[in-house]
Amino acid sequence: MNDTGDITDVSEANAARIYDHFLGGAHNFAADRAVAAVLLERHPDVAEIARANRDFLGETVRWCLAHGIRQFLDLGSGIPTVGNVHEIVGPDCRVAYVDAEPVAVAYARDILVDVGHATVTHADLCDVDAVLAAPGVRTLLDLAEPIAVLAVAVLHSVPEDPRRVVDAYRAHLAPGSAIVISHGSDDQDDPVVAARIRDIRDAMAGSASPLTPRSRVEIRDVLHDLDPVAPGLVDVADWPAPGRRPRSGIYGLVALLPPVE
Template sequence: MTDASGGSWREAEQALEAGIDFERANAARIYDYLLGGACNFAVDREQASRILAQNPDMAYVCRANRDFLRRAVEWCLAHGITQFLDLGSGVPTAGNVHEIALAQHPDARVAYVDFEPVAVAHAHEVIGGTEGVSVTRADMRDPEGVLAAPGVRDLLDVGRPVALLTVAVLHFVPDAELPSILARYRAALAPGSAHVMSHGSADHDDPELAARTRAIQDGYRGSATEVVLRSRPAIRELLGGNELVDPGLVDIVDWPAPAPGERPTGGYAAIALFD
């Protein structure tokens, strides 16, 4: 449908030019929907329904990831790290990195990076010229391109510690070169920087937990962002040989301390410190 001026057709053309895929669901928009957001399409909601049918815990897992992000940002701030490079930042929702950081440290700097056009466009709207915050559309698999982008290069001082955030994103990156890609980020950042990560896995002693995580993977099949479930050793490899902050690589709900009342998510979380 279109009006007399053909406006809606032009909007659709602009969306296609921006790289928005209306035919396949996308992880950033699915995540937004599962967190109760509105920046998603029917195809994303349909895929989310299939994921929830496979594992009704998925919305809980998303919220747990969001809570881990908050705790990790607070840990970084408490340890003097006030710059954040958030890769695969997704659609901004309540409790964004910059909201947490700026509330506690007004001089904090947050560079959001994502490749999904809807996520980037909405992030620009949410940020609205907030000082110390930038949004960049770039492919995280290109570290040099990301770090050279004006929104990153002109905001972050890589000569000082930076928190590299890869929360609930690397299991959407199938690239076999991912360990070396992440190593290139670490090589570009100052000593004292930290790598904050959460990642899905079916590598668990509890067979039911492993099955629930594999069900999530199955639910993403056919989307533009299918899930890669790596083993615990493979996830540890993504953090390089750097020292892990206590308690190490643990379930998302158990970082930084055990949460006996919370059911496990099937995802691992950790913070690694750079030498």
């Protein structure tokens, strides 16, 4: 494996590896599976919810492709093994993965060793200048051309104001770029779904990646002056149209930066 820092301490559960477990991946450890087991005991459909969020990622990436975007900056990408962006978009596009979790980055670098159109960078997504200056981002992506910034199931792991973080990326994006967000929330019409999100928050409280669910208003405010494309801010199971998956408790939205007038 490549050197990404100390990857020997896997005694704390991590959201990226729990997610990998729910998606059927193999890059997770006993601590991750223990938390996953607790969540599955309380909410047997939680793995289906993880898959709904992963489907949202795939749907939005394909939407970006249909709108002419060929560059992708995947923040908090985790372990790109199941439904990953670089395989969806193909070799004619460029994908820069970014994650702060050393184990995820080490595995990702092994997976991507022979993939010429994708890189992985070990960095904190909140340090926007460091992310954009990293060789794996700076040499791969052309900031003068449209880029899709993917912040899928990651901003609820950011304790600070997510709008500030997203605004910092927006300042570097060319017109026609896209921002894709999904975010857990206990602001739900269904009390069962709200309780599930609070249970997940509580289960992750002692982990390496505690969660901060936010309200619908707070999530929408991350994009403030940008209007989401249809269908707007909806449960990821309903993007781009209502499906048959259970309510996930995760809201998703996509916005395009307008062209220069």
